[in-house]
Amino acid sequence: xxxxxxxxxxxxxxxxxxxxxxxxxxxxxxxxxxxxxxxxxxxxxxxxxxxxxxxxxxxxxxxxxxxxxxxxxxxxxxxxxxxxxxxxxxxxxxxxxxxxxxxxxxxxxxxxxxxxxxxxxxxxxxxxxxxxxxxxxxxxxxxxxxxxxxxxxxxxxxxxxxxxxxxxxxxxxxxxxxxxxxxxxxxxxxxxxxxxxxxxxxxxxxxxxxxxxxxxxxxxxxxxxxxxxxxxxxxxxxxxxxxxxxxxxxxxxxxxxxxxxxxxxxxxxxxxxxxxxxxxxxxxxxxxxxxxxxx
Numbered sequence: 464x465x466x467x468x469x470x471x472x473x474x475x476x477x478x479x480x481x482x483x484x485x486x487x488x489x490x491x492x493x494x495x496x497x498x499x500x501x502x503x504x505x506x507x508x509x510x511x512x513x514x515x516x517x518x519x520x521x522x523x524x525x526x527x528x529x530x531x532x533x534x535x536x537x538x539x540x541x542x543x544x545x546x547x548x549x550x551x552x553x554x555x556x557x558x559x560x561x562x563x564x565x566x567x568x569x570x571x572x573x574x575x576x577x578x579x580x581x582x583x584x585x586x587x588x589x590x591x592x593x594x595x596x597x598x599x600x601x602x603x604x605x606x607x608x609x610x611x612x613x614x615x616x617x618x619x620x621x622x623x624x625x626x627x628x629x630x631x632x633x634x635x636x637x638x639x640x641x642x643x644x645x646x647x648x649x650x651x652x653x654x655x656x657x658x659x660x661x662x663x664x665x666x667x668x669x670x671x672x673x674x675x676x677x678x679x680x681x682x683x684x685x686x687x688x689x690x691x692x693x694x695x696x697x698x699x700x701x702x703x704x705x706x707x708x709x710x711x712x713x714x715x716x717x718x719x720x721x722x723x724x725x726x727x728x729x730x731x732x733x734x735x736x737x738x739x740x741x742x743x744x745x746x747x748x749x750x751x752x753x754x755x756x757x758x
């Protein structure tokens with residue numbers, strides 16, 4: 464019965480995403496926003512997670528301001544899920560029309576050496592990564608989904624322009640091989656994946672369990688680290704993939720210092736577009752010893 468339910472879910476999700484890929488972008492985006500607003504009205508674990516995260520990170524905001532931010536974020540998140548149809552089943556020309564690229568570096572420079580693109584979980588990250596893959600060879604680290612059928616579909620669609628998909632459990636050795644071959648690696652290290660290979664650094668003043676993988680992989684692969692974010696543009700204009708200059712003097716000899724630096728960079732961007740950061744994630748799931756749970 465469980466397998467039947469998972470299969471049915473995978474078929475329904477795939478069918479819906481394929482259907483949405485045929486609709487105009489504005490229609491899909493507006494539908495996603497409307498659906499997010501309706502779902503926010505329902506009591507849910509994710510709504511409580513969003514509210515908790517915002518209260519921890521923005522304690523100076525009035526309750527009504529945090530509530531408006533939470534509602535706006537929920538609409539952004541559900542909209543991003545709905546827009547997967549366009550991103551996973553649309554063609555390269557559609558993605559080019561949807562995503563602008565603003566890069567501080569020459570993306571075609573073959574002499575730049577090994578490169579790690581470090582991204583962050585803003586709601587537009589999927590669109591930006593997909594757009595990049597239509598123009599340049601790249602490998603991407605991913606976290607497998609619990610639904611095997613949906614995971615298989617996601618891998619196929621994310622990799623359809625040639626992206627090499629690397630599961631996190633097998634990431635270090637494969638990522639090093641990719642870097643040494645001259646292909647860039649994309650990864651995001653701003654989620655709480657547990658205490659292993661992580662340190663606690665402040666995120667909006669709250670200790671956050673933060674992966675040290677960027678620093679360690681950069682040192683092992685002798686790679687430059689280039690941050691990027693993808694933001695949702697206003698008035699349904701699509702997305703902007705913004706690629707920054709490589710971090711100078713990175714990595715250092717201290718993984719905690721490096722994690723602080725990356726987190727500080729992220730915090731600056733979150734303050735600019737706070738409704739678009741992935742507050743539905745339990746960013747503070749693991750706590751320093753002796754600190755109470757927050758969820």
